[in-house]
Amino acid sequence: MASLIQAARQNRNIRYYVSQSSTRPRAFPLRREKSQDESHVFPHNVVFVKANYVLEREDLLEVQRPEYDVILCLSVTKWIHLNWGDDGLKRMFRRMYRHLRPGGVLILEPQPWSSYGKRKKLTEAIYRNYCKISLRPELFTSYLMSSEVGFSSYELLATPCTSAKGFRRSVYAFHKSGVQQEPPPTSAAVQG
Numbered sequence: 001m002a003s004l005i006q007a008a009r010q011n012r013n014i015r016y017y018v019s020q021s022s023t024r025p026r027a028f029p030l031r032r033e034k035s036q037d038e039s040h041v042f043p044h045n046v047v048f049v050k051a052n053y054v055l056e057r058e059d060l061l062e063v064q065r066p067e068y069d070v071i072l073c074l075s076v077t078k079w080i081h082l083n084w085g086d087d088g089l090k091r092m093f094r095r096m097y098r099h100l101r102p103g104g105v106l107i108l109e110p111q112p113w114s115s116y117g118k119r120k121k122l123t124e125a126i127y128r129n130y131c132k133i134s135l136r137p138e139l140f141t142s143y144l145m146s147s148e149v150g151f152s153s154y155e156l157l158a159t160p161c162t163s164a165k166g167f168r169r170s171v172y173a174f175h176k177s178g179v180q181q182e183p184p185p186t187s188a189a190v191q192g
Helices: 002-011 015-020 058-063 077-100 124-132 138-146
Strands: 068-074 098-110 153-158 171-175
Touching: 058 077, 068 077, 077 098, 077 124, 077 138, 098 138, 138 153, 138 171
Parallel strands: 068 098
Antiparallel strands: 098 171, 153 171
C-alpha cells in the first residue's frame, strides 16, 4: 500500500493532462483557490493517506467535519464489507458524506456480490460477516440516497470496457447538495 501511495504522490501533478484535455468528467470541476500558497492550488491540494477509514464507534461520526471536495472509493467496498460487515460499511458511507463539503462528490466503484464469495473463507471473522450481509452492492445506491446518508443525486459515470472481466465494474458519482446542511444524525442510522 505504501508504494502505491508513493506512486500516487509522484504522479499527482496532472497539470499536463488538464491543460491538454478539452473535456473532463463533469463530476470533476477544477477548483482553483485564490491563494499565494501553492499548497492550496490544484494539483498540490490533492492528498493521499494510508489509514483505516472505518470508525470504530458510531459516536465518532458526530465529530466528523467537511474537509474534501471529492472522495474516491475504488475497489474497496467488498473488503470493508467482509471485514466490518454491514455496520462498518454503513458507518464508512456516512463518514464519507460528512467528510464532503457541500457540493462534494463521492466517486464509488462497488464490487459485485458475486466476487464476495471467492474471499469469504479467508478468515473466520470474514466468513461470519459474509453470512450476515444484507446490504448487497445492488442496494448501495438506495442506501446512499436515503435520509440515513443524505446524497442528493447520483449518476453512472462509466462501466469500463476491459479484457479483465473482474474490472468491468460501474463507477458512480454521488453528489452532496451544494447547500450547507446538517448531516443526518447518527442515532437514526443505528438500526437492528
